[in-house]
Amino acid sequence: MIPIAKPYMTADEASAAHDTILTGWITQGPKTAEFEQLFAEYTGARYAVAVSNCTTGLHLSMLVAGVGPGDEVICPSMSYIATSNSIKYVGGVPVFAEINPFNYNLDLTDTEKKITPKTKAILLVHQIGIPADIEAFQELASKYNLILIEDAACAIGSSYQGAKIGSHSDLVCFSFHPRKVISTGDGGMITTNNPAYCERLKLLRQHGMSVNDRIRHESKSLIFEDHVEVGYNYRMTDIQAAVGIEQLKKLDWIVEERRKIAHQYIEAFKDIPCIRMMSESEGDFLNYQSFSIYLNSQCAISRNEIMAQMLEAGIATRRGVMTVHREIAYKHECVGLELPISEDASDRSIIIPLYVPMEQKDIDYVINTFTAILSSAVVSN
Structure with a gap:
């Protein structure tokens, strides 16, 4: 059987996972931080925040964007169900707009028609890796004072107008599922150019913990963490990150x-x-x-x-x-x-x-x- 998709991994990824396991640091730690830095550099974003998968990345993006109960978010219906589910996780209302039949991405005209006083954000999907017209949607979002979030689950390595997907907006979410171009088994990444978003994303992915494990471990003085808000366990492991680093080299x-x-x-x-x-x-x-x-x-x-x-x-x-x-x-x-x-x-x-x-x-x-x-x-x- 010729499969529909298959991840490309070699002994490099196996060795990286093996070496990381032997360090004893297998949860979110130094390898995750390294992967984040390399991913940000690759996409051209200021920051990258690793998470457990793209769906959790979208969920956190909704939270930091301020989407809450009753807020409407316009998105395509023609997308994997995780796209709209992420809106519902925060009590938001997915409002489905039509797609452009020639690239499967949101249709700009129909999206504008769906905007109401309750609209908070637009969730733009780069379907099957095809870049959506980011600039046009940025202008539309600005016109109506909306937040633009990009679901780039499939789009790592794609570029829009000469710049890598991930560099254009303040909340862009990627997937490393085995059917994607590169994989960490599962896993995701959020890129952002907004330092406040970056800090809150890192807070929310680790139970709202004010000081992460790595900082406590490396500290030469006694540190006690606070839990400053209700957060989630959306961390990427260092084993996954080590694999991701090798995958990124091959991307x-x-x-x-x-x-x-x-x-x-x-x-x-x-x-x-x-x-x-x-x-x-x-x-x-x-x-x-x-x-x-x-x-x-x-x-x-x-x-x-x-x-x-x-x-x-x-x-x-x-x-x-x-x-x-x-x-x-x-x-x-x-x-x-x-x-x-x-x-x-x-x-x-x-x-x-x-x-x-x-x-x-x-x-x-x-x-x-x-x-x-x-x-x-x-x-x-």
Whole structure:
């Protein structure tokens, strides 16, 4: 079976984890601090705060942004459910806006239409690693005095207008889940240029503790910590951070290899009339965290049938990105909500394998199998 995704790890990551374990410091500590510094330097942000995963990063971002009970946050429905869940964790109300069908990111016009006096923030998702139009949404947020938060779970290594994702806004959240471009097993990172946000994020991730373990351990004098507010246990371990440091060293190479595979797909499928592929906007750089293909109305075979045939051929695929408002957990509060563009993009999209290292014979097999299935599935004029 050719998998949909696979993390790229070598003996470097195993050795780093091994060495960290032997130091005796395996929870949040010096390796986490080193990973944060290197990540901030990579993205161009002033600060980076490591957390247990991207969802907890989004939750903390909502808190430091001041989102609370009854506050509305505009976000896409076409995103993983963690995006909107993070809003509900703080008592906020997710307000779902449409997406742009050509890049799967929030539609600016529909987002503005959804703004009300209760709107507190916009949660902008860089879907499957495709950079959203950050500048346009920053202007919109400024116009209405809103806070802009970026869900960059899939976007590490992508760039917007020549600058790495993570450097543009005061709250940008990343994921290191195994399906992402680099992984720490699980884990997340928040980048920010706001020193006050940085300090409060670090406070909240460790039970509201005024002095962290590492500082107490290194101190030559007696220190007692205070717990200044109700916080959470959202820490990254030093074992994860040690792996993350090695992954970060490989990140640019991994992205380049992913782009080579994506460009093979683009070249192979460019003349198939019943599909549309994602592409880079001018000035942007895409990490191809996933390779999504949209099947238009000329396709005489359903998305699910294509997936079944690919599976029968030994190739894993995934459906297009979910629409949260149609999930069971949200249906009761989204009665009557229609987002036809999001629903169409979700229902007609298929994600095919892309990972590093993917052998050329497997790339060719995916291309040939998908092309063969689609060649007999075009509506004749």
